[in-house]
Amino acid sequence: MTVMAPVPIDQQEDEEMLVPHSDLTENNHQPMEVVAQAESASTVESQPVEDPPSSRFTWRIDNFSRLNTKKLYSETFLVGGFKWRVLIFPKGNNVDYLSMYLDVADASTLPYGWSRYAQFSLAVINQMHNKYSVRKDTQHQFNARESDWGFTSFMPLCELYDPTRGYLVNDALIVEAEVLVRRIVDYWSYDSKKETGYVGLKNQGATCYMNSLLQTLYHIPYFRKAVYHMPTTENDMPSGSIPLALQSLFYKLQYSDTSVATKELTKSFGWDTYDSFMQHDVQELNRVLCEKLEDKMKGTVVEGTIQKLFEGHHMNYIECINVDYKSTRKESFYDLQLDVKGCRDVYASFDKYVEVERLEGDNKYHAEQYGLQDAKKGVLFIDFPPVLQLQLKRFEYDFMRDTMVKINDRYEFPLQLDLDRENGKYLSPDADRSVRNLYTLHSVLVHSGGVHGGHYYAFIRPTLSDQWYKFDDERVTKEDTKRALEEQYGGEEELPQTNPGFNKYSNAYMLVYIRESDKDKIICNVDEKDIAEHLRERMKKEQEEKEHKKKKRAEAHLYTIIKVARDENLAEQIGKDIYFDLVDHDKVKCFRVQKQMSFNVFKDKVAKKFGIPVQFMRFWLWAKRQNHTYRPNRPVTHLEESQSVGQLREVSNKVHNAELKLFLEVELGPDLRPIALPEKTKDDILLFFKLYDPEKEELRYVGRLFVKGSGKPLEILTKLNEMAGYHHEEEIALFKEIKFEPNVMCEPIDQKLTFRTSKLEDGDIICFQKTPSIDSDEHVQYPNVPSYLEYVHNRQVVHFRSLDKPKEDDFCLEMSRLYTYDDVVEKVAQQLGLDDPSKIRLTPHNCYSQQPKPQPIKYRGVDHLSDMLVHYYQTSDILYYEVLDIPLPELQGLKTLKVAFNRATKDEVVIHTIRLPKQSSVGDVLDHLKTKVDLSHPDAELRLLEVFYHKIYKVFPPLEKIENINDQYWTLRAEEIPEEEKNLGPHDRLIHVYHFTKDTAQNQMQIQNFGDPFFLVIHEGETLADIKVRIQQKLQVPDEEFAKWKFAFLSLGRPEYLQDSDIVSSRFQRRDVYGAWEQYLGLEHADNAPKRPYTVNQVI
Helix, strand or coil, X not given: CCEEECCCEECCECCCCEECCCCCCCCCCCCCCCCCCCCCHHHHHHCCCCCCCEEEEEEEEXXXXXXXXXXXXXXCEEECCEEEEEEEECCCCCCCEEEEEEEECCHHHCCCCCEEEEEEEEEEXXXXXXXHCEEEEEEEEEECCCCEEEEEEEEEHHHHCCHHHCCCECCEEEEEEEEEEEXXXXXXXXXXXXXXXXXXXXXXXXXXXXXXXXXXHHCCHHHHHHHHCCCCCCCCCHHHCHHHHHHHHHHHHHHCCCCECCHHHHHHCCCCCHHHHHCCCHHHHHHHHHHHHHHHHCCCCCCCHHHHHHXXXXXXXXXXXXCCCEEEEEEEECCEEEECCCCCEHHHHXXXXXXXXXXXXXXXXEECCCEEECEEEEEEEEECCCEEEEEEECEEEECCCCEEEECCCCCECCCEEECCHHHHCCECCCXXXXXXXXXXXXXXXXXXXXXXXXXXXXXXXXXXCCCEEEXXXXXXXXXXXXXXXXXXXXXXXCCCCCCCCEECCEEEEEEEEEEHHHHHHHCCCCCHHHCCHHHHHHHHHHHHHHHHHHHHHHCHHHEEEEEEECHHHHXXXXXXXXXXXXXXXXXXXXXXXXXXXXXXXXXXXXXXHHCCCHHHCEEEEEEECCCCCEEEEEECCHHHHCCEHHHHHHHHCCCCCCEEEEEEECEECCCCCEECCCCCXXXXXXXXXXXXXXXXXXXXXXXXXXXXXXXXXXXHHHHHHHHHCCCCCCCEEEEXXXXXXXXXXXXXXXXXXXXXXXXXXXXXEEEEEECCCCCHHHHCCCCCHHHHHHHHHHEEEEEEEECCCCCCCCEEEEEECCCEHHHHHHHHHHHHCCCCHHHEEEEEEECCCCEECCCCCCCCCCCEHHHHHEECCEECCEEEEEECCCCHHHHHCEEEEEEEEECCCCCCEEEEEEEEECCCEXXXXXXXXXXXXXXXXXXXXXXXXXXXXCEEEEEXXXXXXXXXXXXXXCEEEEEECCHHHHCCCCCCEEEEEEEEEEECHHHCCEXXXXXXXXXXXXXXXXXXXXXXXXXXXXXXXXXXXXXXXXXXXEECCEEEECCCCCEHHHCCCCCCHHHCCCEEEEEECCCCCCXXXXXXXXXX
């Protein structure tokens, strides 16, 4: 059942992984449970009531970790009159993340050209603490090509499957989707240039933060002028030259009438993939761009421009209070990072920036020759740059919540910023006080969304007038001051939404101010004389090409394409490029002519092109037959020749098609010069002939003939032998090529019947060959035309790869798609020199991931090779093979498990591959294992554990059946049960002990587990110091190394560090160890221990 309710929804366009999933839709719905309610989606769907504008759908998936399917669809639910469903990949869409998408449920049945626009969020609910739920938001225009959209890397699988995190409780996952369907009002017809005088930048996917920065830099005219004056040459390529790429981009922004692409620029500094943008932020982009430009400007007339515009300096100082000692260090900056949290406005942030810190007590400063001293530490500014870039710290790491968070607090910024306020409190004693540091706001860069991503745009006033403009990718609009300033202050209280139903946090994250005293110099005039001649020429040429293409598109309705096929084309293509029909029309001469042109004028054009007199040419129209073949149908009449080509095209094309296809008939005399064509009567039939040679397995075109419908094939045998180069009395067999889709149909022709009786007509194809001898079947593979055409139609070169080396082709075999399962494995066995083909196991190829599919092909599980190669709507040419030690039918009756055995007496892990009948139990596995491994003593008991991401998730009961155990994602580990665990006292506890490190990459603290997890018995009242002794003894860690280890109690992934005197048992209250993995004793240390040696044992 589904839960649906109108809700508000956070709209944070997450650019982190906004991609349609790479598998095509497949109807493999799995049974599942969803949150119960009085009526299901189908009930809601059938009611005539008006659907709410936005709805929430909740989906509960039980036994989540046991799902063996690659992907899973939810029930269908209805929003805005449309059917939707959620698609998830429980083990990731070829990534180590949960992948989740919103899918149009009825995409396959919707009419041609459908589309719909939706804003939506997808969430995995944290069932322990709702505030830790993971929610990602985006918007998308759904259509037939992109009928699903969402997040390939929604959340790490290690977090999802970690029960301490709270996403999986009782092995149930709860997914929520919130969807708002919107109509786009007049978006595409809006003309930014016409409305504002400015154009936008195209978003090439995850690049809107770049677009907002580039617009800001472009609208600093002094910067733009400097870019134009950077020396570039006409031989440079924009994709390999940052200066030229930026010059080209700025030129187009200045002179283009439509939005401009940024791909050349991103390629020029190496960010030419989607991932590049995911790994950087706007501040990094700003610095990369400025550093590279600064480097490229060296030794040119514009050297030092970046520093002149953006570089300021501050002084870090430490000053002793009780002695005369002061240490100072001058540093430069191109931008300043200002705190938002705890600051009401920009001035408060500057106050905090220069705040004095006292170094005293345990934190005293060590001054040269004075020892430890009380001191003051701080920062003061020596000078500010003409263009001041302020990065607002809207994102920070929350240690309490163990995650990155966005600071949406209200934060004000003024239109005029006075940094000389309060007698120059921000300035150092060395600052030049004659410079007036009064700044005017030039641009406000905005982030709309949450911590996981969102959308970026900019408010800019290019001339510092009262008129603001919003640059939102392709779209530029005029805005007022209130919209650019006050509405970007942020704050928890939301402003009235233009999109009701979606609350979103839009607020400024970067501000650009220009110093009043420098504004006339910076907001300068930039015109064509500032642009290099070669750049103007290049841009002019590009524009002309663009205009030409545009004109061509606009005039397309005035022209038609005429494709003229000749005998030469047939001879070139048949038996090489094509085998069926007569010609590939894409490889013949094309003429683009005006529809109004008379066909007779067109004939003159063709005569001139081919050097054939007009009177010796006859044109035939092609027709598509009901059996999907394409043949010359009839000659163009004299009346039609006097008409326009447009009229003729309409006659020949029953469907709307801009092309006219013709066959040019030319008769050649003995001297190979064109001669007059024979008159065609109603009884004349034009036939085309192909010759087949079984010895060479070769098919070729040998010409065409007119025959009388009342005539018989016997009458033309001599002529056919002459065309083939055979003796005139050679016996030949004739076949009519009828069709080839979906199956080949090629039938013998009775030479004694008339052509009309054999139902031959204009454009038909006769294939002929020498009459096969009785013994020809023995030494040729395809003795006649039908068998050869059948082979050609179904032949397939298959690339076989060993499953152990899935990236490398091992060998290729040419096969027929009609081969049976037995035929295929027999051919592979022959190639490998294997006597028993049943020991070959094949695995199909996933066309999207370019990997083997998870499940191999079962013994005789498919009928034909074609079934092995199909993947959804695509056909592959790759198969993976394994050579088994036992026949596949026998193997399929067994369950194979890979079990790692941790020896009690040796520091070694042995991987055993165990095969047992599927109905066997875990106890049977352990009994089998006992006979193969070294035990510490004969009566030792074993247990089987499920280990995932270095944590123990399950101890298998001995009676559990092995058929349902999935070792594809989990590690199965067998070990001896220690004697102390068998005799637990009433107050003893058995706890989980895991190794971990803290990873602070990307400003986010995460616990990373590693190594082998284990159980440990702890006693009532036992201190950490006592337990450490036993752990060190168990793990055999040297004293020096062990002294560096820290010990922590971890619950919900958060460490609480323990002291030697702490009573450990008081932390662990649960005795049910097999369900207590959300709490464990953590051993924090570097992961530098040598890896335990692994050896692989053979099948037992």
